[in-house]
Amino acid sequence: MRKLVNRASSVATIARLALLAIVTLSPPCHGASARLEGLELDRWEEGVRAVMTLSDSTRVRHFYISEGSEKLVLDFYDTVNALRRWNHPELIEGPVTGVRTSQYRPRPDARSRVVFDLSEPCRYNLTTRGSHATVTLMPLRSASSVESPPSLASAAPPAVDPPAPIEDVVAPALSPATPHQARLRGVSGRALVEALAKLGIEAGFDGGEAPIYGDVRADDPTRFREALRDLAEGG
Numbered sequence: 001m002r003k004l005v006n007r008a009s010s011v012a013t014i015a016r017l018a019l020l021a022i023v024t025l026s027p028p029c030h031g032a033s034a035r036l037e038g039l040e041l042d043r044w045e046e047g048v049r050a051v052m053t054l055s056d057s058t059r060v061r062h063f064y065i066s067e068g069s070e071k072l073v074l075d076f077y078d079t080v081n082a083l084r085r086w087n088h089p090e091l092i093e094g095p096v097t098g099v100r101t102s103q104y105r106p107r108p109d110a111r112s113r114v115v116f117d118l119s120e121p122c123r124y125n126l127t128t129r130g131s132h133a134t135v136t137l138m139p140l141r142s143a144s145s146v147e148s149p150p151s152l153a154s155a156a157p158p159a160v161d162p163p164a165p166i167e168d169v170v171a172p173a174l175s176p177a178t179p180h181q182a183r184l185r186g187v188s189g190r191a192l193v194e195a196l197a198k199l200g201i202e203a204g205f206d207g208g209e210a211p212i213y214g215d216v217r218a219d220d221p222t223r224f225r226e227a228l229r230d231l232a233e234g235g
Contacts, residue, residue, distance in 0.1 A: 034058040034131075035082040036112045038099065041091040047122065047138035048094040052114060054079060054131045062126050070118035072137065074126070095119050095139050108224060132162040
């Protein structure tokens, strides 16, 4: 009886040692560090915004496919897809015609994939913060339809005819205190000469009732007019 007990104990010990060896020599099995737990989508400006909620932060790979049909693909590394459905028709909005989620790769290299089917080419922006990943999708036609401000290229000013050259106008020179000729008609030449001589104004005539020419200086016009007035009054 004692031998049977010892033999059973030895078998149990060997089994435990074998199990320990198997566990020790087996490669480590890495499980997923995060779970994809939520997905929401709503309108955002001219496009849409999708927010994915995970149980923990993780690495995300993203790429855009435009051959045949427009798609945006997001791969979440070390993540298990915890969403119950793979197709999400309730999230169709704007340029998004379909949203699909799947367990792209199983454990130990778990990877969850989210695919956005698009009706037209879009530009996108992905941001991650903590356990949330947010992607915005904007149709290219909406981005290009925004009017760009007018270019600031300087417009050529309207042509302006050059001003006509100003001709130099030379005013006639004023002769300083030089004698000038005063020509008189209808007055007796001799009487006028005598009257002017009294004023110190030189004058001459060619006889009879011919015109008289007198040299009148610049400072004599007033005296000359007074002499003519006196002569006309019979002075």
